[in-house]
Amino acid sequence: MRKITARQRQMILLLLGVSEGITAAEIAAGTRVSVRTVHREMEDIELILQDFGLDLSRKSGKGLQLNGPEAGLEKLRLFLREEKLAEYSGEDRKVYELCALLEAEEPVKLYSLAHSLKVTVASISYDLDELEPWVRKFGLLLVRRRGYGVEITGSEIDKRRAISRLAAEHLDLSDLVGHNLQLDVNPIFKMLLSTVGKNNLMHVENTLWDMEWKWTTELPEIVYMELLLGLAVTTRRIEIDRGVDSAEEAGYTRLSNHRNIAGAEIYAQRLGETLGLKFPSVEIVYIAGLFDQVQDSFSSAGFAYGDIELMEIVYRLTESVVKRTGISFQSDRSLREGLLEHIDPALKRIREGTRIRNPLLGPIRRDYEYLFNIVRAAVEDLQMEPEIPDEEIGFLVMHFGASVERLNQLRRNVRAILVCASGLSSSRLLATRLTKEMPQIVILRNISWYEAARLPEDTYDLIISTIDLPLDKDRYIKISPLLSAEEIEKLLNYIQNTTLSDRKISSPGEPDKSVREEAALDRMKSHQSILNEMVSLLERFRFHPLDNSGMSLRTTLSEMLDMLSGSGVIGDADILLERLLERERMASQVIPDTRLALFHTRSSHIHMSSLTLYRLRQPVHLEGNTEVRVILLMLAPRKLSKESLEVLSEISALLLNSELVKLLEERTESEIRRYLSSELLRFFENKI
Structure with missing residues (x-):
């Protein structure tokens, strides 16, 4: 038993x-x-x-x-x-053991761990056998010697990475930022929160927000939380005297080039005053490196919504689901964009061996069983390695479920803000479910928990969240993204008893005119930005034949960048050359089943977006010994508006169209420009 x-x-x-x-x-x-x-x-x-x-x-x-x-x-x-x-489950014991070993100054005796957890020494030894591969993933060693005890050895930086991953695998976003923490329930839970610096996290976040840096507001929520966790873990490690020993160990001096040092110094000074901590100079270098990392990951990730390989995955997945259901998912741009944004970080987590958590997996399989089986079969058709777990299939089902239920907007009279922890899949599904079930609610936008905590109350009537928020209970209502019948009733009661009684709400026949006018103006500005980006990009489009006889890939790319010199598009060509080569090393740039490659990057050394086509005299060899004869070069500034990103993403997606590929390989500059103009105009008309 x-x-x-x-x-x-x-x-x-x-x-x-x-x-x-x-x-x-x-x-x-x-x-x-x-x-x-x-x-x-x-x-x-x-x-x-x-x-x-x-x-x-x-x-x-x-x-x-x-x-x-x-x-x-x-x-x-x-x-x-x-x-x-x-006393504790096997999973709880392992969390406790990792926290204890990562915080210990010296080796810990097995009997001490066994006594604390009320199990045998043999049980602890068995747990450590299972933990050893996990520890190795971070470049750390689990050292065990008779009479010596057990300890985790390695660099302080790697230990901090391990602690942040441990939090990501075992804690919900609500655990970290919500008010409803019951620390007396489980000592293991309390210990993990202490190890990741939960007591300091909101001070870390408030100080970061008060810096009023534009780049922090542009970060995706998952990247923002990774940064906060990194900073919170840093403060905890300094508190217990586990600091970084040297700037060389911090490992960021070469990468950062001191770009964020000044900002990190001000941030560390303000946070130190709040927490009563002294941040040594080497920790400031480390914090600057954290800032550099998230800025670089965000500026390169998301460009054209990822690489061609990723777009092909989304294309093939969607087509497979279409064949099985007969539903025209391929016409839903919102679905495509959501999948592109979701799948990239998801695949990285799976390949890194990170445990995927989906608390909604049970309800998804119950309520969307037919669609779950179809998406699972479609993913299996892709024959991806490693195998995609059911938890991730559940997230994909939410994207397709939202697409199925997406309906036209109706007139409503309650302004709502959505906050979802699971990302675009849950927020879009909840938005479409609300549209279908409760047409009196207008979804103004989806925002992150940290934006919700600072949103002026007069800009909305209701916050609907799928997680606990650091707000008073009368400021928001927490429900599931699947919106069950009980939750619909709960939401209606909340609107009647709290929202309608506390705020002035527009009547059905008299919608909030100022809100509608402001939204209309914002949409017009967005449409104008999209049109301006399309026109300027198409006007700058150029085709060049390139005699690259005897040239390597590096020299060929250098010649391509030289042709842009003097056009006002680029600055330091040497830096851009290294970025392009780095992207090629990271992932294939070749369009599947063609001899065409898309090379693209974003950088502060690029002054305006550019699209240039090069047909080569002789083929160049890319990673995997793949030959290409045509290269499309897509460049964009590091700071890029949402509208510009949409246009570049649309062009990238068009590269999966065989008609455009044939034009790029064989036809004239004017013919290519006409085709792109026609397709982008159709894209724009669909957005209006």
Whole structure:
């Protein structure tokens, strides 16, 4: 018979106490943990139930329900009364062991860990065997010697990376920024939050926000949270005297070129005054490096929504789902953009071995079973390595589910802001579900939790969030992205009893005129920006034949950049050459099944967007010994508007069209420009 933890016992008792079923959110509230933790525990609980001839069913609108013979239920009740509970689950023990070892100044004895966790030394030894591969992923070593104890050795930088990953794998966003923390429930949870510097995180975030740097407001939420975690872990490590020993160990002096040193000094001074900490100069170099990393990752990532390889994945995935459903997903640009933005970081996490968490996987499989099976089959058609887990399939299903349910906008009279932790997939699904089920609500926009915390109250009527927020409870309502029948009723009650009573809301026949006028002006400005970008890019488009006989790839790219010198497009060509070569080393730039390659980059050394075509006298060899004879060079400034990015993304997506590829390989400059003009005009007309 399996050992169960106190938390699992509590959850099983809740399941036993209801006859109609109970939702994961209700279990989370009853046990004072996150919904993610509930779904994680349910995997072990289902195995426990099997020992009693019982199982769990998941019913739409009702949640989880215990099923089985009465004899099995009674046997389970007796077991819960008599069983001596395990203090911690195996997963909890490993988190505790990692936190203890990463914070320890000296080797820790196995019996000390065993005593703290109330298990045998053999159990600790077995846990460490399983943790060793995880530790190695960060360049660290798990050292064990008889009579010596156990310790994790390696650089301080690598230890900080490991701590940040540990937080990403075991904590929800709500755990880090929400108010509803119940630290007395689980000492392991409390220990992990302490290790990542949770007590300092909001001070870290407020100080960062008060710097009023434009680049921080442009960061995607996932990148922003990675930066905050890195900074919070840094403050915690300094507090316990685990600082970086030297600028060389920090590893960022060469990469940063001191670009963010001045800003890091001011930030560290302000944060130090708030926390009563002294930041040594080497830690300021490290913080500058963190700033550099997120700026560089954001400026290169997202350009044209990724590389051609990524666009091909999205194209093939969408086409496969279309064939199986008959739904014209390929015409939904919002779906394509959402998938492109989601899949890139998702694939990086999977390839790095990061554990994918999807707290909505159970409800998604229940409510979207047909679509889940189709998306799973479509992903298997791609034959990707490594294998894509069900948790990630669930996120993809949310994108396609949002596309299925996307409807025309209707007149509404309650202005709402959406905050979703799972990214674009959950926010778009929730937005379309709200559009369908509650047409009186207008979704103004999707924002991050840190923007919601600072949004002036007179700019909206209601904040709808899928996570706990650092706000008073009367400022927002928390619901699931899947929007069950119970949550629709809950939301209606909230609007009636809280929103409508506290704020002046536009009546159905008298919509908020100022809001509509402001939104209309913003849309006109956006359309104007898109048109200006398309026209200027097409006017600057040029075709050049290039005699590259005897030239290497480096020399060929250098000649291409030389042709742009004097045009006002680029500055330092040598830096751009290195960026282009680096991108080629990172991922293939070749259009599948062609001899055409797209080379692209963003940089502060590029002054305006540019599109240039080069046909080579002799082929050049790229990574993987692939030959190309035609290169399309796409350049853009590092700071790029959303509208400019949309236009470049559309051009990149068009490269999967065989008609454009044929034109680029064979036809004249004017013919190519006409084709691009026609396609971009169609793109613009669809946005109006």
